[in-house]
Amino acid sequence: MSLSGSPADRASVPPVATSATSPIAALDAAPAREPLIEIRNLRVQLPTRDGLVSAIDGIDLTIGRGEIVALVGESGSGKSMTALSIARLLPPAAKVVSGTILLDGVDLLKLTDREMDRVRGSRIAMLFQQPKATLDPTSRVGEQVGETLRFQRHVGRRQAWARSVELLADVGIPEADRRARAYAHQLSGGMAQRVMTAAAISGEPELLIADEPTTALDVTVQAQILRLLTTKVRDHGLSMLLITHDLGIVSTIADRVVVLYAGKVVEDGPTARIINEPNHPYTEALMRSSLLIPLADGRLYAIPGGTPPPGEELVGCRFRARCHYADELGIADRCAAVEPGLHACESDAHHCRCWAVEDGLIQVQPASAGSLP
Amino acid sequence: MPADAAVPSASPPLPTVPAPTVRARHASVAAERPLVVVEGVTKHFPVSGGGFLGKSEVVHAIDDVSLTVREGEVLGLVGETGSGKSTLARLILRLIRADTGRITFDGQDVLGADNRQLKGLRRQMQIIFQDPFSALDPSMRLGQSIEAPLAQHGIGDRASRQVKVDELLGQVGLDPSYAVRYPSECSGGQLHRVVIARALSLGPRFLACDEPTSSLDASIRAQILNLLIDLRDELGLTLLMISHDLRVVRHISDRVAVMYLGRIVEIGTRDEIFERPLHPYTQKLIAASMPERAGDRHSLVQGEPPSPINPPSGCRFRERCPLAIEACKELPPLEVVRPGHTVACIRWQDAAATW
Numbered sequence: 001m002s003l004s005g006s007p008a009d010r011a012s013v014p015p016v017a018t019s020a021t022s023p024i025a026a027l028d029a030a031p032a033r034e035p036l037i038e039i040r041n042l043r044v045q046l047p048t049r050d051g052l053v054s055a056i057d058g059i060d061l062t063i064g065r066g067e068i069v070a071l072v073g074e075s076g077s078g079k080s081m082t083a084l085s086i087a088r089l090l091p092p093a094a095k096v097v098s099g100t101i102l103l104d105g106v107d108l109l110k111l112t113d114r115e116m117d118r119v120r121g122s123r124i125a126m127l128f129q130q131p132k133a134t135l136d137p138t139s140r141v142g143e144q145v146g147e148t149l150r151f152q153r154h155v156g157r158r159q160a161w162a163r164s165v166e167l168l169a170d171v172g173i174p175e176a177d178r179r180a181r182a183y184a185h186q187l188s189g190g191m192a193q194r195v196m197t198a199a200a201i202s203g204e205p206e207l208l209i210a211d212e213p214t215t216a217l218d219v220t221v222q223a224q225i226l227r228l229l230t231t232k233v234r235d236h237g238l239s240m241l242l243i244t245h246d247l248g249i250v251s252t253i254a255d256r257v258v259v260l261y262a263g264k265v266v267e268d269g270p271t272a273r274i275i276n277e278p279n280h281p282y283t284e285a286l287m288r289s290s291l292l293i294p295l296a297d298g299r300l301y302a303i304p305g306g307t308p309p310p311g312e313e314l315v316g317c318r319f320r321a322r323c324h325y326a327d328e329l330g331i332a333d334r335c336a337a338v339e340p341g342l343h344a345c346e347s348d349a350h351h352c353r354c355w356a357v358e359d360g361l362i363q364v365q366p367a368s369a370g371s372l373p
Numbered sequence: 374m375p376a377d378a379a380v381p382s383a384s385p386p387l388p389t390v391p392a393p394t395v396r397a398r399h400a401s402v403a404a405e406r407p408l409v410v411v412e413g414v415t416k417h418f419p420v421s422g423g424g425f426l427g428k429s430e431v432v433h434a435i436d437d438v439s440l441t442v443r444e445g446e447v448l449g450l451v452g453e454t455g456s457g458k459s460t461l462a463r464l465i466l467r468l469i470r471a472d473t474g475r476i477t478f479d480g481q482d483v484l485g486a487d488n489r490q491l492k493g494l495r496r497q498m499q500i501i502f503q504d505p506f507s508a509l510d511p512s513m514r515l516g517q518s519i520e521a522p523l524a525q526h527g528i529g530d531r532a533s534r535q536v537k538v539d540e541l542l543g544q545v546g547l548d549p550s551y552a553v554r555y556p557s558e559c560s561g562g563q564l565h566r567v568v569i570a571r572a573l574s575l576g577p578r579f580l581a582c583d584e585p586t587s588s589l590d591a592s593i594r595a596q597i598l599n600l601l602i603d604l605r606d607e608l609g610l611t612l613l614m615i616s617h618d619l620r621v622v623r624h625i626s627d628r629v630a631v632m633y634l635g636r637i638v639e640i641g642t643r644d645e646i647f648e649r650p651l652h653p654y655t656q657k658l659i660a661a662s663m664p665e666r667a668g669d670r671h672s673l674v675q676g677e678p679p680s681p682i683n684p685p686s687g688c689r690f691r692e693r694c695p696l697a698i699e700a701c702k703e704l705p706p707l708e709v710v711r712p713g714h715t716v717a718c719i720r721w722q723d724a725a726a727t728w
Contacts, residue, residue: 074590075561189454190677218453219617219662220674227673245591252664290591292598292620299602300624302595306560 033064035102036206036239037086042099044081044090046310053311055081055094057263060342063207068233068240070250070271072286073260074307079243082260083209086241087126088116103207121148125200127229129212131192135184141195142168142180148203167198171228190221194228201232208233211243226253247290251275256349259283262308262318265342269350279345279352281362282319315339317355329361408579408611409442409465414474416460420682432681434460435471436635439707442579447605447612449626449643451619451658455681456632458615462581465613466498467491478579496526499572503584505564509556516542516552519571526575541570545600562593569600573608581613586621598625619662623647628713631655634681634689637707641714649728651710651721654690656728671727688718696720696727 044056056078063069071079084090086101088108101108103123108116120126125148128134136144145167146160155163161180169176171194184192193213200208210229214222230253233240242254250257250271257274259267259282267280278284285303295301305322308314316336317323326332335355342351343358356362415438417431435457442448450458463469465476467483476483478494486494502508509518519538523529529537539549545566556564565585572580582601586594602625605612616622622629623643630640631652639652647666650656657674660667676693679685688705691697700719707717718724 074592188677218678219619220453220657221677223661223673247591248662248664286591289595292595292624294624299599300595302599303592306562 033067035062036065036067036104037061037063037241038100038102039082039086040100040102042082042085042101043097044078044085045095045097046091047093047095048311050311052095054097054263055310056085057314059099059260059263059265061258061265061268063239063241065206065239066234066237068230068242068253068255070242070244070254070257071260072244072247072250072257074245074286076262076307076310077260078263079260080211083126083211083241083243086207087120087124087209089126118152121205122152122203123205124207124209125203125205127193127196127200127208127210127213129215131196131216132184132187132189134196135187135192137184140181140183141187145180145195145199145202148199152203163202164198167202168195171195171198171201171232172224173198188221189217190225193217193225197225197228197232201236201238204236206239208238208240209243210240212245213242214249215244215246222249229253245290247275247287259286262314264318264353265351266319266353267351269345269352273350279350279357279362280319280354281323281325281356285322317353325356325362329356331355331359331361406444407441408444408479409440409613410475410477411438411440411461411465412475414438414461414464414471414476416457416464416469416471430682433635433684434681435464436684437474438632438635438637440630440637440640442611442613443628444578444611445605445609446627447614447625449622449629450613450615450632451617451622451629452632453617453658453678455634455678457635457681458632459583461632462500462583462613462615466495466500466581468500492526496575497577498579498581499575499577500581500583501565501568501572501585503587505561505568505588506556508568509564511556513555514552515554515556515559515567519552519567519574522571522574528575537574538570541574542567544573544604545570546596560593562589562596565589565593565597566600569597569604573604577610579611579613581615583615584617585614587616587618594621601625619647619659623663631658634678634684636689636717638690638718639714639716640707641711641716645711645714649711649714649725651714651716651725652690652718653694653696653720653724656724657693667728696723 039059039061042056042059043054045052046055059078059082061082071082073079081090085096086108096109103119108119111119135141142161142164145164149155149160149163150157165176165180168180173179173191173194187195213229214225217225226249232238244250254271257268257271258265259274259280261282267274267278267283274283275287278287288301289303292300303322308318316339320326320335323335326335340353340355340358342353344350345352345357414435416435418434420430420432438461450461452458464471465483471484478498481490481494483494509515516538519541520534523534523537538552542549542551547563547566551563551567585601586597589597598621601612604610614622614625626643628640628642629646631638631646631654633654639646639650639655646655647659650659656667656671660671661673674693679692685692687702691701694701698720705717705719707715709715710721
């Protein structure tokens, strides 16, 4: 299957309604936020039968204070590995080969384990996909919500419990004083994710990392949890790194989107731009296939081929083998030989890693903000 | 993919695929012939731990459900966790037995079938599950897994079955080299194709798909949905598509049934359900998962689905429903209110006005 087409067809990705009501251009003018997290040239390798393979291959990523950054990409692109690197929760076999992860200018990778323990919970908190599996089945949820307070803030047991009940009520759990005494198995998935949210914000962290926080939940509950997360993040001025494959969620709550492909950032920019005017051919293809909008012949668009298998030596552009522009524009040799760098697009806030875009061979046509058909 | 898969004729008869009935996608289902008919089916599961002298409790998984799947159509089945979608599929295939009611497949009684009849029925009805990793034996080569149902039913000899396996792999877009691979050597999308190939091995007429794309990346999801539609068109399959992803259901279904806590609350053609949802629950479901369709008119639904152990009397959605009135404490009947549109809500006209 090929995306029918000349470069001029690019605008055929329909625009998605985004939370931004202001014109897209205004987003680019938004003042740069003070950075909270700065990841520079992070490389992580994992041992496999075929030797060490790169899970993350030189990622740069900045999360501003109070900013919600969405990290999107297919399975194996390195989304979760990036998140785990920040919290220093990588599997023991994984190896950080190079790079720095600065939190307020302090390199987390250089902290001792004890120092890192103090960062987790009080400065960085995490939410996972399976809230019920993340909770300790043998302890009451009220105890778990209060753990950060007790062990990091040295608050007494009784006081921590009282605060837990407050927090549980705050995240929308009815009869919080009774529910605090419940165990994980007595909660529904939605309730468990509310409990995890309460636990995550209990230590008043600056960064919340949410790895597919609503994927395992029912749609009506998903919407509730997303609203809760957004409210808490905005109210407390938190930064959030949201990992998701659901572009509907991205368009509703993220300020900025970072697109990963095979362990590298291929595009990043303001949400409205990424969703409505994706520059990188991969981002465009991802949007198209995610929205499940039938092509003229009634079939769904699927990105041809698959992601490069781990361990394969990657020369040139990593998306090259699946990209139809490279052949159509007659630049396939260059794409296959030399890897493009991340270059600025129309503004400094928007970057893309593609020869065709850098050389202006693909004309991105702005699509007016609107809604799906 | 070969349009008409030729079956080798040398050895004992292999299942032949039904004549291809290619037709336009989402064309109105011309043949309204019912293939699967579910009438007044109820399934309750006892809850363990009722205890000595304790009142024994039951989960009302399915309560008095009636449903018809027409030959050649794709019927989408949507609803949240605990709504009974998967239970309904398992009841139709008699992987579990219904407590009461009647289920027929092409006129043949499913509930009363003896073992021999059941074996015949299972050749015609197959199911694929959400997680292909757990649906395949990790110690068996994929070819062996695909061949197993053929061997089980004593179809063909070793050699002819191998040919059939290669042919099935081709049908789902995999090359024959996959036959000697193990599940651990494949991606989720590839294993999904293998599971589909295995389900097709006996030449079924009816395929129940239980959340077949939930664990997949967007691009792979599109590939699998395209494959299912191709197979439907080429083999004239009838599909029951269970999913909580309304975009998937909207794309693939001819008709859609909405379940809530063990009951069907609304059923209609795809366009009726998505353009004019009449049950307040369907409206909330669409608003939550496809916000662009509902705009700001619909707020989030409150609360979570109540426990199916003690479901509310009358309309089961009434405790979360913005339109609920006193009369909703009586069970609302499923009524045809528009051509091709049935709903179980006494306030459907008021609900329609809110959309």
